[in-house]
Every structure is written in C-alpha cells, then in structure tokens.
Amino acid sequence: MRKILVAGLALASLAVGSAWAQAPAPLRIGVIGGFTGVFSDLIGGEVEAAQMAVDEMGGKVLGRPIEILSADHQNKPDIGVAIARKWYDVDGVSMITGIDTSSVALAVRKIAQERSKIDIHTVAGTVDLTGPACSATGAHWVYDTYALARVVGSALAKAGDDTWFLLTADYAFGHAIERDLTAVVTANGGKIVGTVKHPLSTQDFSSFLLQAQASKAKIIALANGGADSVNSIKQANEFAIGKGGQKLVTLVNFATDVQAMTLPLAQGLILTEAFYWDLNDETRAWTAKFRQRKDKLPNMVIAGAYSATLHYLKAVQAAGTDDAKAVMAKMRELPVNDMMTRNGKLREDGRLVRDMHVFQVKTPAESKSKDDLYKLVTTVPGDQAYRPMKDGNCPLVKN
Structure with a gap:
C-alpha cells in the first residue's frame, strides 16, 4: 500500500508539473x-x-x-x-x-x-x-503637433478668419507649433499679424495678451500648453478678449482641461480633438x-x-x-x-x-449638463490633417 501511495503521489506530482509547464505564458x-x-x-x-x-x-x-x-x-x-x-x-x-x-x-x-x-x-x-x-x-x-496646428489653422482660415496673433511658449514645443501653424495659415491665404514669446511657467500674461488684443487680429492662438495654457485662458477672460470679437484658439487642450476650467471661463474656446464622448x-x-x-x-x-x-x-x-x-x-x-x-x-x-475634429466650447446657456462641453465646428479628413509621409524625414520612408 505504501508503494502504491508513493507511486500515486509521484504520478500526481508529474501531472501537476506537466500542466504547469504547459500553461501558456501571459x-x-x-x-x-x-x-x-x-x-x-x-x-x-x-x-x-x-x-x-x-x-x-x-x-x-x-x-x-x-x-x-x-x-x-x-x-x-x-x-x-x-x-x-x-x-x-x-x-x-x-x-x-x-x-x-x-x-x-x-x-x-x-x-x-x-x-x-x-x-x-x-x-x-x-x-x-x-x-x-x-x-x-x-x-x-x-x-501630433503638426495635426493640431494644421487642423484648426486650415479650418479657421478657410472660414474667413484670416488674421492671426500668436502667443508662443519660448521653448522647442512652442516653436514647433508656431512654425507649423504659420505655414498652414499663410498657405490658406491668412496672415500672421504679430507674435510674442513668453517664458515657460509664466504667471502674468497681461502684457502679452494686451499686445494680442491691440493687434485687432481675428484669432489669438495660444501656442503653449499645460498650466501656461490654462493661465493665459484665465487672464484672457479677465481682459474680456472673447467679448471683444476676437476668437481665442488653443492648440493643445482636452475635454478634461475644459471641464476643470468650467464653461464660464472656457466658453468660446476653439480646439482640436480626435474623440469627443458625445459625438x-x-x-x-x-x-x-x-x-x-x-x-x-x-x-x-x-x-x-x-x-x-x-x-x-x-x-x-x-x-x-x-x-x-x-x-x-x-x-x-x-x-x-x-x-x-x-x-x-x-x-x-x-x-x-x-479624422480630426474642430470643436468650440459651449456657453453655459448652451450646455445641458456638466459633461455637455463642445459643439462640432468641422471634421478634417485624416489625409488632410497629418504631415505627408514624404516630408517627415523618417529613415524608413523612401522618397
């Protein structure tokens, strides 16, 4: 009986070990x-x-x-x-x-x-x-940065918003966005009437925004992001820039940012996203x-x-x-x-x-709930939104 028990245990052990060995790796x-x-x-x-x-x-x-x-x-x-x-x-x-x-x-x-x-x-x-x-x-x-600049730039330029003032973060990201947006605006018959660069993590945007306001440009574009973007939007609201007829465009903002800012502050803002929950x-x-x-x-x-x-x-x-x-x-x-x-x-x-979408942030009166943030302005087909592959200098691509 002892030999039978030992043999049985050995067989069971081998079966478990075999099953373990055959279990597929995750x-x-x-x-x-x-x-x-x-x-x-x-x-x-x-x-x-x-x-x-x-x-x-x-x-x-x-x-x-x-x-x-x-x-x-x-x-x-x-x-x-x-x-x-x-x-x-x-x-x-x-x-x-x-x-x-x-x-x-x-x-x-x-x-x-x-x-x-x-x-x-x-x-x-x-x-x-x-x-x-x-x-x-x-x-x-x-x-990507190219698509963000191209989508909103071409959509607004074609709609007749042909004069732009750029408020740009003075580092690589801001410079790249400004470069790409300038190319899109001018290609669509628009004009950059002025630019101003601000240091990263600027707290006071008043002088920059006053220059933008005085330019009389139809569009004031924020070529910055994160806290700089939020702060410049807040201070633009204090100067009542939107109420003066100029449109404020942000090149890098998300629905979560808009919801955090609240509609009274973000209303009228124009931005680009690839997805919106209520589309x-x-x-x-x-x-x-x-x-x-x-x-x-x-x-x-x-x-x-x-x-x-x-x-x-x-x-x-x-x-x-x-x-x-x-x-x-x-x-x-x-x-x-x-x-x-x-x-x-x-x-x-x-x-x-x-495809990429251009949205405008709703006013509090237009919104039906805390999540009702955007109205669709236009949709830009993907083949028009992104940089042509031949222009990217990707070493995998044979021009």
Whole structure:
C-alpha cells in the first residue's frame, strides 16, 4: 500500500508539473505615464481603458491570458527608460503604450528600437516620433503637433478668419507649433499679424495678451500648453478678449482641461480633438462602459489607450504570434475601426491617419449638463490633417 501511495503521489506530482509547464505564458502590455504629475488628470483612466480592450478580446489571445502592467515615469526620461528596460528585458512585456511627455516618449522609443519591441504612443505630441525618431516597431496613435496646428489653422482660415496673433511658449514645443501653424495659415491665404514669446511657467500674461488684443487680429492662438495654457485662458477672460470679437484658439487642450476650467471661463474656446464622448451613439455607448470603471469624462488620449490596445491585440490574433515585426505588419494591413476611428490606416512611418475634429466650447446657456462641453465646428479628413509621409524625414520612408 505504501508503494502504491508513493507511486500515486509521484504520478500526481508529474501531472501537476506537466500542466504547469504547459500553461501558456501571459501576453503582457505595459501602460506607462506620469500618473502623479502635472498630467495626472489628463491621463487618469488610461489603464482602465486598456483593460476594456483586453476584456473585449475575452481576456486571452492565442490561448494566452493578457495582463496589463502600469507604472509612473514621473515625467522623467531616465525613470521612463528604466521602466521600459525592465518591462522588455525582465517582465516579458510585448508592447508599451501611453507614454506622455515628449522627452520621455523619445527616450522610451530608443529602448523599444534597440530591443525590436513595440511602442504605441497615445499621449506625447512630438511629430518627431514619425520623423527622425520613427521606428519599424513603433506607432503614433492619437494626434501630433503638426495635426493640431494644421487642423484648426486650415479650418479657421478657410472660414474667413484670416488674421492671426500668436502667443508662443519660448521653448522647442512652442516653436514647433508656431512654425507649423504659420505655414498652414499663410498657405490658406491668412496672415500672421504679430507674435510674442513668453517664458515657460509664466504667471502674468497681461502684457502679452494686451499686445494680442491691440493687434485687432481675428484669432489669438495660444501656442503653449499645460498650466501656461490654462493661465493665459484665465487672464484672457479677465481682459474680456472673447467679448471683444476676437476668437481665442488653443492648440493643445482636452475635454478634461475644459471641464476643470468650467464653461464660464472656457466658453468660446476653439480646439482640436480626435474623440469627443458625445459625438455619436457609438462614442456615447463606449463612454457609458468606461464610466462604469472610472467615473470621469474620457478625453482623446484615454480613448486612444483603448483603441491602440484593441488594434494591437487584433493584430496579434491575426498574425498568430506576438513577434513585433509580424504584429506591426498586421497592424498596418488591418484597417483601424473603433468608436473613435473609421477606416484608419497605420502608415509606414508609424502615423495612424484618422479624422480630426474642430470643436468650440459651449456657453453655459448652451450646455445641458456638466459633461455637455463642445459643439462640432468641422471634421478634417485624416489625409488632410497629418504631415505627408514624404516630408517627415523618417529613415524608413523612401522618397
């Protein structure tokens, strides 16, 4: 009996060990962002949105369970690099997404390139991700600085708003936005009647705004972001610039920013987004599902986390592998169709081409609820919104 018992235990042990050995390794996706920094409200909800995509796939792909990892890069490139290295090298992460802050995004891109791993950027705006820093295994998913400038600039210039004054943050991001916007405005017959540059983290915009007001330009464009953008909007309201007939345009703002500012302050503001929760029945249905997980208004980068993750998983399924090059080939082959994209196309340089929308923030009288923020001005087709691939200096593209 003792021999039989020992033999039985040995067989059971072998069976358990065999089952354990045959258990498929999980497919891991990393969501990285500045979750405790100045962009925390902007990106809060990315992890939940990515998980929605996982659940939509049934939690598995190719028989492998899907796991979402998340980490805070604290808006520091060195921390972002350390996280990416550990995820790719130790934790077996196949794809990293999110990645706000352009300096962090470019640093993580280098790590992904070195390891031939996939990185899909849904938050950082730098157009260099599809230019000199493009990657055979990388994608830029939601928007970029070129599209933000081009979409709103061309739409307003064609509508007759032909004189512009630019209030620009005096660093690389502001200079790039000013350059791209100037090119778009002049190409559409408009004129830049004046510009003024302000230091990063300026507290007092009064002198800059008075110059803009005195210019009599039809459009005052804010080529800045974050706290600088919010502060300049607040102070423009104090000077009653909107009431004087001039339109205030911000090149980088989100629904979450507008809701934080409140409509009395943000009313009349013109901006560009790739997604708005109340655009159609599909966006409303998706938003209702998202808010069951996190009770906040999703913006385009939160929606983008879902979109990028879902398309990646569909490509893994279609490719029959998580090999980066094979998956990227499928991501380019398959059209992107979800609640924020119609027949989107992932180009060779990594740019996802999708329609972009110009919105105007409603007045308090026009709004029916705290989430009723925008009215649609126009929609710009993706092939008109993004920089032509031949102009990006991406080394993957043969002109």
